Amino acid sequence: MTEPLLSLKGLSIAYKVGAHDIIAVEGATFDVQPGSIVGLVGESGCGKTTLARSLTRVLAANARIAGGKAVFCGQDIVGLSERAMNGLRWREIAFIPQSAMNSLDPVYTVGSQLAEVLTRRGGMARAAARKRSEELFEWVGIETNRLGDYPHQFSGGMRQRVAIALALALDPKLIIADEPVTALDVIVQRQILDQLRELKERLGISVILVTHDISVVAYVCDRVVVMYAGRVVETGPMAATLTAPAHPYTMGLRNAFPDLAGAAGELTPIEGSPPDLANPPAGCRFAPRCPFAEARCRTDVPELLPYEGDHLAACHRIAEAETLRARAVASETWEVPA
């Protein structure tokens, strides 16, 4: 395996709320290889957005990185000075937010916003910036004559393309995309995902795609990282993880998801809701909703261990994953948590 582009080792992020620390991300460990798309999946409040934002160090004022490392191209960005971090943003690591409308300035044309990034951050001359802007618009499939338009003149999908063009402006190695297609209709969503994949193949960039939608992961990602209540519970190659999940939470997610290609079968919810991170349960945090939980699950935190090759899961019953998978398919299994 090649040297990873980004390597997280035990990364923890805490929010200060009143006199207490709430650990939103605890000990996140995974790698992002060059030229790959990694899906970061989980429900609201699982820490996926916090984790993504920490990688460009644009966390909320009451949040801080409480431990661990995030090694990007050989340097740990956790300890970097704000000035050094600023040098990485846009040039090396770029961010695509969920709502492009919020990231674009409504009073400037999109062309002048692109030009600003290219000249101020990238040190380009005006003419070169203009040429580069046209090239970026072509890449993301917007006609170059729209560089003079304002953000409100674009549809939601087109604005998301503008946000991708902005992220690509300075030729970064890593793009962090926070739910970039969640607010979009299926057709536009598909076109944006195709765009991301094409850019990965053509430019060799890597993408961390934050999403709650495992269909999106299945469509575009090479690897997947599943988070639950602040912890990584499973990670591995996309196909292996989705077809043969080793963690009961991933098994449950799969059951809860409608599949248009399959028969119109039953959808099975995971009963209950994620724990309050201000007062998380001991042991495995999924245990209260898990139909396979045993006594040790409620006391001991399971480690993220290899299941098969580079497919890892944090479950005490990892050795029985195949049996659990077979049982997880039946909806009765999920009716009452153990």
Added chain:
Amino acid sequence: MRDTQDPPLIKLEAAELHFPVGGVLAQLQGRSTVVKAVDGVTFELRRGESVGLLGESGCGKTSTGRMLVRLDKATGGRVEFDGEDISALSGDALKRFRSRVQLIFQNPFEALNPRFTIRDVLAEPLENARIPKTEHEGRILRAMALVKLGDAAQFMDRYPHQLSGGQLQRIVMARALILEPEFVVADEPVSMLDVSVRAGVLNVFRDVRAKTGITAIYISHDLALVRYVCERTIVMYLGRIVEDGPTEDIVANPLHPYTQALVAAVPVPHPDQSHEPLPIGRGAPDPRNPPSGCTFRDRCPRAFDRCAVEAPGPTRIQNRIVHCHLHAPET
């Protein structure tokens, strides 16, 4: 759709909902235009039927839903409920209509008064309908059992912020169902919920249908979800119906080129899926200035001369209705 002796509960005939755009100045200068949010929509719903209204944002699905419960009054055509033109209703007749139809909103986090306990939330419609106080408790408990919040006692005195999204959406449904309406319009009821709880709310929706025989419209942009709760689907594009038929047939064999693109665009949750480019042109059209003839023609890979001059009318193919010249008999 199907031949039946029963008169339909809902009947739309060339229903229109047009909004003027542009200010007073534009009107004086004669520059004002209309956005045709709903433009000549015709369909019927039998009692007990559950129909998905499917389409992208701006296709008119929510406007159609609002028109059906008379939150908006049709600006043209006819909207009938149980044989009556609802545009003409007023006074007591309108009040009676309002107790027979209900709307379930998209965002449960905003749909409930944060200062009301769950008991107050559910009692409010009963009070408005002058249901005697002695009946409240029983009705509330029945409604909560219907949405599978069986352990009602633990919720009654809580406030909305103390409940999870899935529980809130069930309360929103209980509130909509407490007056035992005959018809309900649910507008993207699970789009704000997490995946793991979404399935639970959809199951409740299916259960309620089975137990009460309620007639329902389910508005969504997600065919995979519509398929789960509706046996029939109506696909809309730019204010018009493009296809109407049994959901399974539409999923397996979409006839309209737009529906074909829509079905192909839905990602599936496993690795073996097509990455073929979508059979559709880029760029959503401007609703103020839609193309002539068939409004889908500028994105349609199979458009031909006739599509630019003539809007396609309904063509019945077995148990489906398609609005497309490709399927129309030669004229």
